[in-house]
Amino acid sequence: MAKVLIVDDAAFMRMMLKNILQKGGHEVVGEAENGLMAIEKYRNLIPDFVTMDITMPVMEGIEAVKQIKVSDPNANIIMCSAMGQQSLIVQAIQAGAKDFIVKPFHEERVLESVRKVLGA
């Protein structure tokens, strides 16, 4: 069981991800609705992994990945975005994300990504 921080501006999507991750045996330790909140919560909660949306108000997800990586270079971050063009995936990976899931997604795709990123 791993501790996860879910970052998405849509409460609906946070709920969906929470259901999937809990079913997969993970513990949701926190939720954030923008990049800035994500950075703060990451610092306090030190989760094992993060699901990170991109399009969010206040601060978008790729910027948040960069800042989280500065404070913790080992952070495990999975991008989870409705945008997924090649150039954006490259940007996210360069920022330090370890995987990229395009919405809408299947439950199995999410859990498979978590397994991959945690190296289990």
Next chain:
Amino acid sequence: MLHSVMESVRQVIPIPAVVQSPNVLEDTVIQRDIEVFVGFTGHAYGRIVIQGECKTFSKLGEFMYGMPLEGDILHSFVGELANMVAGNTSILISNKGITIDITPPTVMVEKLHLHGYERGISVPVQFENVGEINIILLLQNQGDG
């Protein structure tokens, strides 16, 4: 671009649907139960709007995710639906060399007056056993507004 938007709608909402012919939007007032806007900028500039009745969106949510939705979570679902349609549109058009970035969705439950767009096209889509929603593409010349 409209073609990519409609292709994206089919990808995001996997429910059999009849797509009616597009209408040029003449009325500047949008009035349905609920509508959601996502702005896009870059090589193209404008907005994607999805509008419909709450009960239709609630059924859509039920078909897609197995649970009927209401209240705040329904509004959030409608916002995320538009985010997914716009996001997947951005992927489809990136294959044609067009790059856009999208804004977070704005969900509205009131009558709307639209101003300052160059062209508006509305496409009613009838989903089997669910109901009809309207997909609207508003295009502006870059640099306007």
